[in-house]
Amino acid sequence: MTGSLDRRSALRLFGAAGLGLGLAACAGPGGGSASTASSASPSGLATSGSVRGTVSFAHWRAEDKAVLAGLIEAFVKKHPDAGVEQDIAPSSDYQSTALRRIRGSKTGDVFTAFRGAQFEQIVTAGVYAPLTGTGVVGRYQKNLIGPGARGGTQYGLPYQLVFNMPLANTDALDKAGHTSAPKDWDGFLQLLDDLSAKGYTPLAWPGGDAANAGQLLNVMVMNNAPSDDAFSRIESGDAKVTDDWFLTTLEQYAALRPYLQERATGSGTDAVTRLFASGRAGLLATGSFQMAGVRALGAAFPFDLLAPITTTAEKAKYEGVFNTTFxxxxxxxxxxxxxxxxFLEFLSDPENAGAYADGTGQHVTVEGVEYTNADLKAVAPWLTRKTLLAPRFQFLDLDIRSAVENATVAVVGGKKPEQAAEEAQRVIDQKRS
Structure with missing residues (x-):
């Protein structure tokens, strides 16, 4: 792959070597550590015995189905008395229905959860068999699996390491005259202006898809928020979305209106992904988890990641955001x-985890994985950047999260920031009463 933005500029500071060190370095505030888990043996988890029977694997990554099928074939070759069937639901459905579906194990002998609210719900329901004390935990980067622990016990293992910030078509950015990342908000708006002048949709945003519309919010607040736990404080009532810093964020969303595709508040992820893959958009406001999907649509241009800096360069604390999920x-x-x-052990083997990563275009949290995928190597420098654990997943009440995220959609749709914030705060106050 040629022509990547930061190959020629300050956007890429490090090479793709030393990925293991990079993974360790990117743990941001709130990432936690598995080292706090107790060493007691888990209760109710049979880790020995005959490996036989059909395992139901419940997840939401339909785009990973073929890669996982190949891994399952290798697993069955190793364990001929066992089998694995994938049970896949769309991410939006999985967010709302997974607990009901997997409770009682009618499906989901092995299952996944989103970091944050869903993970907490499933732990509280007693569906996770604790993994503390099993050998599989030691196969993961300790500083990246904190979102799978609660109260000193490791219940789950976040498998994916993703970057929740816009994908960049670096060919488009080159044509717009930008070979380095903007260092402040004015510079970001200038980049969008220059992309527009060259005929591109500057920023493709899936405002009609609740699961992905909020991904942009992660980077819009990472430097505006007065503390790294600002969203937790909004949920607890110690802060409000009518506070100045969040009003500033909403005003910046209003400033993005001219740079988004038509009918942005009703656009789904598939539509904006096609727009970006066609080469007609400069930035795609989802995240690194869309790289494989964009390639599957035939895109040949080089990728990078580019997070808007919403403050001045001097005030910026973070360069981007990351998340450990799945x-x-x-x-x-x-x-x-x-x-x-x-099967969980099999997926956690570095060779198999590497095959998953390379096949799906997603970094993983397993220790010792070496990547061959060109796109993973292209964005590998972000593994060593100053990044914040994606703040939107601090919300444990999905209604409160929706109220906050819906305020951004309302502003893009034309509502005044103050009105959108007041309406969102009323919903939050009602949920907390």
Whole structure:
């Protein structure tokens, strides 16, 4: 791949070597550590016994189905008395229905969860069989699996390491005269102006898809927020979305209106991904997890990641955001636990995790993985950048998160920032009363 933005500029500060060190370095505030987990043996998890029976694997990554099928084939070759069937739901459905579906293990002997609210709900329901004390935990980067722990016990293992910030078509940025990342808000708006002048949609944003519309919010608040836990403080009532810093963020969303595609508040992820893959958009406001999907649509241009800096360069604390998610676990009610645990071990082997990463275009949290995927190597410098653990997943109440995210959509749709904030705060206050 040629022509990447930061190959010629300050956007890429490090080479792709030393990825293991990079993974360790990118743990941001709130990332936690598995080292706090107790060493006691887990209760109710059978890690030994005959590896036999059919394991149901529940997840939301339909785009990973073929890669996982190849890994499953290798797993069955190793364990001929076992099998694995994928049970896949769209991410938006999985967010709302997974607990009901996997409770009682009718499906999901091995399952995944989103970091934050869904993980907490599933732990509280007793569906995760604790993994503390099993050998599989030691296969992961300790500083990246904190989102799979609660109260000193490791319940799940976040498998994916993703960057929740816009994908950049660096060919488009080159044509717009930008070979380095803007260092402040004025510079970002100038970049969007220059992309527009060259005929591009500057920023493709899936405002109609609740699961992905909020990804942009991660980077819009990372330097505006007065503290790294600002969203947790909004949920607890110690802060409000009518506070000055969040009003500033909403005003910046208003400033983005001219640079988004038509009918942005009703656009789905598939539509904006096609727009970006066609080469007609400079930035795609989702994240690194869309790289494989863009390539599948035939895009040949080079990628990078580019997060808007919403402050001045001097005030900017973070360069971007990351998330560890796709929290793998074993169902406490599974009747095939030895096989389910064996499949979890198999996925956690560095060679197999590397095959998953290269095939799906996503970094993983497993220790010792070496990547060959060109796009993963292209964005690998972000593994060593100053990044914040994606703040939108601090919300444990999804209604409160929706109220905050809906305020940004309302502003893009034309509502005044103050009105959108007041309406969102009323919803939050009602939820907390």
């Amino acid at each position: 929290v793998l676990g074993v169902n406490s009610a599974s009747k095939v636990q030895p096989a389910a645990y064996a």
